Structures are given as C-alpha cells and as structure tokens.
Amino acid sequence: MDISGCCGRKIRFPAVAGTFYPADKDELAQELKSYYKEAESMVKPLEDAQTAMEGSSNATEVTSTALKGAPTALIVPHAGYVFSGAVAATAFSCIPQDAAFDRIILIGPSHCVGFDGAAVDVLNSAWQTPFGEVQIDEEFVKQLSKEKPFKNRPDAFPNEHGLEVQLPFLQFRLKKMPPIVPIILGTTNYNVLKVVAECLKPTLEEGKTLFVISSDFSHYPNYDGAKKADLRLAKAISTGRLYEFVNALEDNDAARIKGLATSACGQAAIAVLMEMTGGDASYSYEHLVYRNSGDSPYGDLDRVVGYSAFAVYKTSEKYSLSQEEMETLLEIARSSIEGKFEGRRLSDAYEGKNLSPKLRAGGGAFVTLNKGNSLRGCIGHFGEDYPIYQMVAQMARAAAFEDPRFGVLRESELGEISIEISVLSPLKRIASADEFVLGRDGIYIVKGYNSGTFLPQVADDTGWSKEEFLGHCSRDKAGLGWDGWKTADLYTYQAVVFSED
Incomplete structure (x- = not known):
C-alpha cells in the first residue's frame, strides 16, 4: 500500500537503493563504515605541521592538527558506491559529527530530463532512504521557488540519483540530520547559473548551511586520459576562480582526449558554487583525493569515470590583536625568559595576567630574539594545540635556551635583547x-x-x-x-x- 500522500505529506522513495548502494539498512551501514575507514588512509590531513625554526632546517619535529571546523561546501561524486564511495567518504569526513547546520542544500545535474533553469523539490515533504526519512526545509523551498530561475519540474526528481546517493553518507555521519533543499540544474547557461548563484549566495554567507555539490568528473576516456583531464580540472577548482575552471574545461575539450564525453557532468553545479564564492579570498578550495573507476576492482582501464573530492572552507576575518593584547604577550615572553634565570615555573609568566578571549584561543606563534641588528634566537610552532599566551611563553624560553644555532642566552644579555612576536593565522x-x-x-x-x-x-x-x-x-x-x-x-x-x- 502506498501511503506517501497520507495527511497531505508526500515522500520521495529511493530510486537507486539496491543498485547504486545497498537497500538493506544494516548492509548499508557496514558498507559506509568501510568507506569512512578507507577514507582515513586516502588523504593526509592538510593541517599537519611541524615545529619550525626561523633560519634553520634542523627544527625539532612536533606534529599537531589544527581543527578547521565544518566546511562551507563539499564537492563529491555520485557514482555507485563500489566505484566512488571511498572518495565521497573522504569529503564527508571533513564534517564534524556534531556539526549543526540549519539545512543542507544539495545541487546536482539533471541526468533524466532536460529543461532550462533550476528545479527545487516543492512536491515532497521528505526523502526516504534505508536509514529513514530526511525532511525537506519546506519554508526555504517555498521562498526559493518564487525566484525567477527556479522551475516547477516535479519530473526532475523521482529517478534522479545524483542527490539521493549523498543522503546515506550524511545520515551516517551526522549526529543530527538537518532538513535538506534538493536542487537540480537543467542548464549550463552561465547567465542562468549566475542568477541561481545570486539567489543562494546570501544563504552561503550566513554560514549556517552546508552546500553539497554533486558531480563526477571525466566520462569515458581511458585511465591515463582521465587522469590528465581530471587533474587539470582539479587544479583549476583549487584556485577558487571560476574563469580558471572554465578555461580548464575548454582546455580539456581542445586536447581531444579520446573517449572524453564531458569533463564533469556536474560542471553547472560546480560553477554555481564558484560563482558564489568568487572574488572572496576568505574561501579556500582543498582537493582532498582523486580516483577513477579504473581503480576499482569492478572497473576497467579502457573506459573510466573520474571522481574527485573537495572541501571548501571559509577562513575567519583578518586576524588582529589590540595594543593591550600585544603588550600582554610581550610581557609574558620577557617574564618567561627572566623566570628561567630565577627558577620560576613557566606558568608564573602568565598567571594573574588579564587574558582576553583571543589570547586564550589556540594559535601558533614565533618568538624572535634580536641583539642589536643580529638574530639571537627564533623558534616557533604551527598549530592550535595551546592557547596563544601559553604558546608565546613556551616559544620565548625555547628561543632563548633551545635554539641550537646559538649558545644559551646569558643573564647578562637580558638588557641587550629585544623581543619580536609573530602570532600566526591558520595555514x-x-x-x-x-x-x-x-x-x-x-x-x-x-x-x-x-x-x-x-x-x-x-x-x-x-x-x-x-x-x-x-x-x-x-x-x-x-x-x-x-x-x-x-x-x-x-x-x-x-x-x-x-x-x-
């Protein structure tokens, strides 16, 4: 019995469960677990950094991972899980499991019907997966459907796989699944895509919505041809500049790679995202991993499809410190060095200080000691594993007493040195x-x-x-x-x- 319309609610049921991914809940969970585990070994954390010393390549190695928080957007493949599941999991792994979004906007190409414009799902109240229902943000969808580029195309969604395959990854990853806004693009016309981007950009800038862009990359060249086309496109996307992306698409076409039908089936969706973030240097695109279907035991090397994963982060506003905060850190640095001669604990350098929230936040720092016009010591540390005030106290002592390029600082030199501090933004x-x-x-x-x-x-x-x-x-x-x-x-x-x- 079909009761999807009961009580005025309509539910979209899965179109590709049992083909693109398992229809059984337990089997699906086990498969996703394996992809997330595989994703851990597929990409080295981009924030891993080592302690470094200004002017020397002999720094003591201390590795830490700086937490970036939730990404603003992801670009993920949408093939059958046996081909692209691990690549997709690499992107979704960037989301903290306890992340709280107001909604998730999914944007992908239309594989089933052709139309000019964009379609948003105004027909359904929820989408069903083997893990249960995912609610649609009906109020947001209602308002969006009033905008010019959005069409009422209920035929765009029932058989479309590009957005559906993303939902189990999200349900499995997130402790609390927010409502979704499914958007299908039926055109690659830039003028139309620009208007779509203009409609969505205010939501992007609010920072409370995750955008999931669904796209596979090259279609049907051989293994080597796919790598050539896909890595050219990935390099362009990593710049965050739409014109670089368009140029890469044109370069791939001009290269006449045998069998290449398209460089990215979701190029329109990627273009919408890049149009929204374009011109804003605070957005960074990170290419996480690349594979193609030839890397799967189920694929062949003569006719492949490419898969890339990206995470897009928005960095905070330009980092700054007040005059009072800078003076406090300089006092801590000098007190830390003086305290070493007096046998005081490191913590004595900052205990009792008026420490602002910014100084209590994690951050990297370098402390440089100059004697006249000459360097007397410099040691620093990337990462956010210590509050800034503690980092400065530690690096000040290290610069004075642990820099192997110089002898340990003598107490008689205290009056001759000047201290310079560099507080670092995230990498x-x-x-x-x-x-x-x-x-x-x-x-x-x-x-x-x-x-x-x-x-x-x-x-x-x-x-x-x-x-x-x-x-x-x-x-x-x-x-x-x-x-x-x-x-x-x-x-x-x-x-x-x-x-x-």
Whole structure:
C-alpha cells in the first residue's frame, strides 16, 4: 500500500537503493563504515605541521592538527558506491559529527530530463532512504521557488540519483540530520547559473548551511586520459576562480582526449558554487583525493569515470590583536625568559595576567630574539594545540635556551635583547605560487618528511623577489633544493608581528 500522500505529506522513495548502494539498512551501514575507514588512509590531513625554526632546517619535529571546523561546501561524486564511495567518504569526513547546520542544500545535474533553469523539490515533504526519512526545509523551498530561475519540474526528481546517493553518507555521519533543499540544474547557461548563484549566495554567507555539490568528473576516456583531464580540472577548482575552471574545461575539450564525453557532468553545479564564492579570498578550495573507476576492482582501464573530492572552507576575518593584547604577550615572553634565570615555573609568566578571549584561543606563534641588528634566537610552532599566551611563553624560553644555532642566552644579555612576536593565522593550502603574496604571506613548504618556513617579514628583511623567497626557503629551510618548492605542497599564512622596539 502506498501511503506517501497520507495527511497531505508526500515522500520521495529511493530510486537507486539496491543498485547504486545497498537497500538493506544494516548492509548499508557496514558498507559506509568501510568507506569512512578507507577514507582515513586516502588523504593526509592538510593541517599537519611541524615545529619550525626561523633560519634553520634542523627544527625539532612536533606534529599537531589544527581543527578547521565544518566546511562551507563539499564537492563529491555520485557514482555507485563500489566505484566512488571511498572518495565521497573522504569529503564527508571533513564534517564534524556534531556539526549543526540549519539545512543542507544539495545541487546536482539533471541526468533524466532536460529543461532550462533550476528545479527545487516543492512536491515532497521528505526523502526516504534505508536509514529513514530526511525532511525537506519546506519554508526555504517555498521562498526559493518564487525566484525567477527556479522551475516547477516535479519530473526532475523521482529517478534522479545524483542527490539521493549523498543522503546515506550524511545520515551516517551526522549526529543530527538537518532538513535538506534538493536542487537540480537543467542548464549550463552561465547567465542562468549566475542568477541561481545570486539567489543562494546570501544563504552561503550566513554560514549556517552546508552546500553539497554533486558531480563526477571525466566520462569515458581511458585511465591515463582521465587522469590528465581530471587533474587539470582539479587544479583549476583549487584556485577558487571560476574563469580558471572554465578555461580548464575548454582546455580539456581542445586536447581531444579520446573517449572524453564531458569533463564533469556536474560542471553547472560546480560553477554555481564558484560563482558564489568568487572574488572572496576568505574561501579556500582543498582537493582532498582523486580516483577513477579504473581503480576499482569492478572497473576497467579502457573506459573510466573520474571522481574527485573537495572541501571548501571559509577562513575567519583578518586576524588582529589590540595594543593591550600585544603588550600582554610581550610581557609574558620577557617574564618567561627572566623566570628561567630565577627558577620560576613557566606558568608564573602568565598567571594573574588579564587574558582576553583571543589570547586564550589556540594559535601558533614565533618568538624572535634580536641583539642589536643580529638574530639571537627564533623558534616557533604551527598549530592550535595551546592557547596563544601559553604558546608565546613556551616559544620565548625555547628561543632563548633551545635554539641550537646559538649558545644559551646569558643573564647578562637580558638588557641587550629585544623581543619580536609573530602570532600566526591558520595555514591555508594553495594550488600554486601565484596565490602567494610576497610581503603579506609566510610560506610553509612540505614534501615527504622535509619542511621549512619563512615568516612574512623575511621578505622585507632581505629584499628578495618571490622566486628568491621561495627558492631560499626550499633550499635552506626545507632541504629540497632551489626548485624543490615547485613539486612540494605549499601553504601560506599571515602573521601579526609586533616587538618591544
């Protein structure tokens, strides 16, 4: 008996349960558990960082993971789970399990019907999966359906798999599943997509909604052709710039890769997201992992489909400290060093201080000691595993007594040194050196077990060009050679720099 319309409620039942993913609840849970476990080994956490010393490649290695919080958006594949399940799980793993969203907006291409515009599901009150019902944010859908680009196309949803396959991942991951807003795009017309983006952008900027963009990548080239096309597209998406994405699509077409039918079936959905975030440098796109169906035991190498996962984060506003906060940290740093000579505990340097919420927050810092015009010691630490005030106290003592390039600081030198502190913003992975701004950004270069960093102010101190800045850091700090940065992972950060002088 079909009671989906009982009491005025209509429910969309699964179209691809039993084909794209298991229809049995317990079997589905076991399969998802295996994908999430596999995802843990598929991508190295992008925030892992090592303690680093300004001017030296011999820093003590201390690894920590900086928690970024919930992403703003994810780009995930929508193939059968045996092909793309682990890639999708890598993206969904970026969501904290206790994350609380007002809603999740799912956007994907239409595979079943053709139409001009966008369709939002105004017919149903909920979507059913083997894990139970997922409610639709009916009030939000009602308001959205009044906007010009959104069409009443109830035929777009019943057989569409692109959004449906995302729901079990979300239900399994989140402790509390919010309501959803399913959107299907039937066009790649930029003018239409731009209006769709304009309608959704205010919701994105509120920061209370997760956007899930559903797209597979290359369709039907051979294994090597897919990798070439997909990684070109992934590099473009990682820039966050829509024109780079469009250029990559055109470059793939121009390359005439045999068998390539499309570079991304959900290119319109990706374009909507990039249009919403475009021009705002606070959004960062992180390419998490890539595979294609040829990597699955169920696929072949002659005709494949590509799968990439991305997480999009919005960084906080430009980091700053008040004059009082800076003075407090300088007092802590000097007291920490003086306390070592007096046999006092490290905590004596900050106990009783007026510590603002910002100083109590986790953050990385470098402490530099200068004697006249010469460096006397500098040690720092990336990560957010200690409050800033504690980090400064620890790094001040380390710079004075643990920097192996110098002898330990003598008490007689206390009056001759000046202290400079650099409080660091979170690390941001960049796709190329084009995103690095000399004089504004610090650079952190990582390849394998080698890493090194230069603080932003090194550019002013040396007068180096960007090429020289990167080359010196790569060779002198990371031990990768002058051009090693070109094949390494690059991260930027900014610093609030202040001193006693």
